[in-house]
Amino acid sequence: MVISNSAPILAATQEPQRTKQTTLPAAVRQQRIFELVRQDGYVRVSELAKHFGISQMSARRDLDSLSRQGLIQRSQGAAVALSAEAASNGHGGLSDADMRELQYETRRRRQIAAKQSIARSAAVLLSSDDNIALDVGSSVLTLARELSKHAGMHVFTNHLRVASLLAGSRCVVLMPGGIVRAQELSICGEQAVKDTAQRWFSKAFIGLSGLTEDGGFDSSPEDTLVKHAYIKHADQVILLCDSSKFGKRSLVRACALDEIDVLITDSPPPRALAAALAAASVKVLVAN
Incomplete structure (x- = not known):
């Protein structure tokens, strides 16, 4: 038995046991590890091994299992919580950069159903005559996975994963030059911004790390510079943002609300954000 997002989790108010355990089933142990990470924000493999009376290899396997399910973020010899609060506390001596950015694969697994609904709703807005820009991000x-049916569409992207995915499709794929940023496999830098600024797009699809009444936020200053070029050189800017990002800020303010034409999301925004979006004339589409 392996813990999953649908498996029962210990209540947040219940204090995890700290006594040494030697015969706990793996699923129960992983539940308790999850609660320890969520409560403390940070745990080390060595501490888990001692706490539960298991080998460090077993502790690593438990953390890897929780990470694959998108419940925690793995780091070298440790794990951290995914909450914004934990990311801001700097637990365990991790660098600020590590704490700011969730690992790409972990974020990809979160809100999968919501992202799929958002993507299908976005694809409906496209025609084969469109010349589009696709930003960096899991949404x-x-x-991009929905675009293989659009023969002849020109797609410009600084996202290597998007380019690789569409390389075998009927779309024409274009990329800027620049520096490869390993965390996201994105192309950034002065040359990427310059190449993007020489294009014009009928639609630019943008991803963000957070959205508040103050605008959209992202975790990467480098990718944000390319994002600015997309926004500036597009007839229509379409933000793909699932509801888990509402009310969250990140390192860089990427755009003002009035720079967004359409927001596609999975749930209506909270009242204050909805009012700010309406005041900025942003059309909100809630995906089914």
């Missing part, structure tokens, strides 16, 4: 990557 935009999910949209």
Whole structure:
């Protein structure tokens, strides 16, 4: 038995046991590890091994299992919680950059159903005559999977994962030059911004790390510079943003609300954000 997102989790108010355990089933042990990470924000493999009376290899396997399910973020010899609060506390001596950015694969697994609904709703807005820009991010990557049917569409992207996915499709795929950023496999830098600024797009699909009444936020200053070029050189800017990002801020303010034409999301925004979006004339589409 392996813990999953649908498996019962210990209540947040229940204090996880700290006594040494030697015969716990793996699923029960993983539930308790999850609660320890969520409560403390950070745990080390060595501490888990001692706490539960298991080998460090077993502790690593438990953390890897929880990470694959998108419940925690793995780091070298440790794990951290995915909450914004934990990311801001700097637990365990991790660098600020590590704490700011969730690992790409972990984020990809979160809100999968929501991202798929958003991507399908976005694909409906497209025609084969469109000349589009696809930004960096898991929501935009999910949209790319919907584009194989659009023969002849020109797609410009600084996202290597998107380019690789569409390389075998009937779309014409274009990329800027620049520096490869390993965390997201994105192309960034001065040359990427310059190449993007020489294009014009009928639609630009943008991803963000957070959305508040103050605008959209992203975790990467480098990718944000390319994002600015997309926004500036597009007839229509379409933001793909699942509801888990509402009310969250990140390292860089990527755009003002009035720079967004359409927001596609999976749930209506909270009242204050909805009012700010309406004031900025942003059309909100809630995907089914």
